[in-house]
Amino acid sequence: MSDLIIWTWDWVPNGPRGHVRDIRLRWALEEAGLPYGVRTVPIADRGAELVARQPFAQVPFLEDGDIRLFESGACLLHLAEKSETLMPSDPQGRADTLQWVIAALNSVEMVTVPWWFIGLQKPPENPMAGWLGQRLQRLEDVLSGRDWLAAGRFTVADILMADILRVSTLRRQLDPYPALGAYLDRVLDRPAFAKSLQDQLDHFAAADAARAAT
Amino acid sequence: MSDLIIWTWDWVPNGPRGHVRDIRLRWALEEAGLPYGVRTVPIADRGAELVARQPFAQVPFLEDGDIRLFESGACLLHLAEKSETLMPSDPQGRADTLQWVIAALNSVEMVTVPWWFIGLQKPPENPMAGWLGQRLQRLEDVLSGRDWLAAGRFTVADILMADILRVSTLRRQLDPYPALGAYLDRVLDRPAFAKSLQDQLDHFAAADAARAAT
Numbered sequence: 001m002s003d004l005i006i007w008t009w010d011w012v013p014n015g016p017r018g019h020v021r022d023i024r025l026r027w028a029l030e031e032a033g034l035p036y037g038v039r040t041v042p043i044a045d046r047g048a049e050l051v052a053r054q055p056f057a058q059v060p061f062l063e064d065g066d067i068r069l070f071e072s073g074a075c076l077l078h079l080a081e082k083s084e085t086l087m088p089s090d091p092q093g094r095a096d097t098l099q100w101v102i103a104a105l106n107s108v109e110m111v112t113v114p115w116w117f118i119g120l121q122k123p124p125e126n127p128m129a130g131w132l133g134q135r136l137q138r139l140e141d142v143l144s145g146r147d148w149l150a151a152g153r154f155t156v157a158d159i160l161m162a163d164i165l166r167v168s169t170l171r172r173q174l175d176p177y178p179a180l181g182a183y184l185d186r187v188l189d190r191p192a193f194a195k196s197l198q199d200q201l202d203h204f205a206a207a208d209a210a211r212a213a214t
Numbered sequence: 215m216s217d218l219i220i221w222t223w224d225w226v227p228n229g230p231r232g233h234v235r236d237i238r239l240r241w242a243l244e245e246a247g248l249p250y251g252v253r254t255v256p257i258a259d260r261g262a263e264l265v266a267r268q269p270f271a272q273v274p275f276l277e278d279g280d281i282r283l284f285e286s287g288a289c290l291l292h293l294a295e296k297s298e299t300l301m302p303s304d305p306q307g308r309a310d311t312l313q314w315v316i317a318a319l320n321s322v323e324m325v326t327v328p329w330w331f332i333g334l335q336k337p338p339e340n341p342m343a344g345w346l347g348q349r350l351q352r353l354e355d356v357l358s359g360r361d362w363l364a365a366g367r368f369t370v371a372d373i374l375m376a377d378i379l380r381v382s383t384l385r386r387q388l389d390p391y392p393a394l395g396a397y398l399d400r401v402l403d404r405p406a407f408a409k410s411l412q413d414q415l416d417h418f419a420a421a422d423a424a425r426a427a428t
Binding site for chain 2: 051055056057058064066067068069070071073074077078091092095096098099101102103105106107109110111113114117118121123127128131135138141142
C-alpha cells in the first residue's frame with residue numbers, strides 16, 4: 001500500500017465533478033509518477049471528525065506516512081519536494097516555483113474565486129470584474145514571453161494556475177488574452193491532467209453506482 | 215552588508231502606512247534575529263523595471279544573495295527555512311506551519327481582501343459578508359482550543375494570519391469571535407511586531423522629510 005493518501009469526498013453532485021480540488025493532488029502525483037491511494041470522508045457529515053482533519057470542513061487533505069496536512073496549495077508544495085518533475089531542486093528554481101504557487105493562490109485565485117462566487121448571484125455588475133481583468137492582463141504579459149510560469153519549464157505552479165483558470169465561467173473570459181489561453185491549453189494538454197480528471201470522474205461515478213445498488 | 219534585502223515602495227500616502235506588506239518580511243526577520251537591509255522602488259513608476267521584478271507591479275520582493283522572489287507569502291516560507299523560530303524543523307511541524315500559511319493566504323485572505331475591497335464602494339450589502347463570517351467562525355473554533363495556529367507554538371503562520379486580521383475594518387468585526395480577538399492581541403503583542411511597524415512608519419516618514427527638503 002502506498003504511503004501517500006489523498007482524502008476527498010465520498011460523493012458530490014454533478015456540478016463540481018471534475019473540479020473537486022483533490023484533482024490538484026492527483027495531477028501532481030501522476031506527473032511525479034508516485035503511487036498513491038484515495039480515501040473518502042462523507043460529504044453529508046461535515047462534523048467534528050472532518051473538522052479535526054480540515055478545520056474549514058473542506059477537502060482535500062493528504063497523508064504522507066505519519067504526516068498529515070490540508071490545503072491543496074500546501075499539499076502541492078509538500079509533494080513538490082519529492083519530485084524534480086514538480087519543482088527543480090536548485091535554490092532559484094525552488095524560489096521561482098514557490099513564488100508562482102503563491103501568486104496563483106494569493107494574487108490570482110484570490111480574485112477569480114470571489115469573482116466566480118459573486119457572479120453566481122447574477123448581479124448587474126460584478127464588483128470583482130475590473131480587478132479580474134487587471135490580473136488576467138498581468139498574466140497575459142508574463143505568458144507572452146514564455147511557455148511556463150516558473151524556472152523556464154513545467155512545474156507544480158502550472159498545475160495550480162491551470163486548475164484555477166480552467167473553471168468554465170472564467171475560461172470563457174480568456175478571449176482577450178491569447179497567450180494566457182494558449183498557456184492554459186498547453187498545460188491542460190498534459191496526459192497527467194487527462195488521467196487525473198478521468199480518475200476523479202470515475203471515482204464519483206462509482207459512488208453513484210454504489211448508491212444505486214443499495 | 216546583509217545578504218537579505220527587502221524591497222518596498224519609496225513612499226506611500228498615509229492610508230497604507232503600517233500596512234504595506236513589507237511589514238510581513240520585516241516582522242519575520244525581526245523574530246528570526248537575522249540582519250537585513252531595505253531598499254526601494256519608486257511607486258510613481260510601476261513600469262517595466264518593476265514588472266521584471268514583480269509581474270503584478272506590487273511590493274514587497276526579497277533578495278537573498280543571488281536568489282530573488284516575490285509574493286509576501288512565498289518570501290515568508292523562504293525565510294522560515296532559515297530559522298527554527300519561524301518554523302519547526304521536524305516533518306509534521308513543517309507541514310503544520312505550511313498548511314496554516316496557505317490557509318491564511320487562500321482560505322482567509324481570499325475572503326477578507328475582496329470583502330474589504332468591495333466594502334470600499336459602500337454597497338448596501340457586501341456579497342462577501344456571509345462567507346467572511348463563516349471563515350471567522352472556523353478560526354474562532356480553532357483558536358478556542360489553542361494559543362497558536364500551528365505546531366503548538368508561535369510560527370510564521372501567526373505573523374501572516376495576524377497581519378491579515380489586523381486591518382482596521384476587519385478588526386472591528388471580531389467582537390463575536392472572542393478567542394480570535396484574543397489570539398490577534400496575543401500575536402500583535404510580540405515586540406518584533408512593534409519594531410517592524412515602527413520601522414515601516416519611520417521609513418515613510420523619512421521619505422516625507424526627504425521630499426520636503428528638496
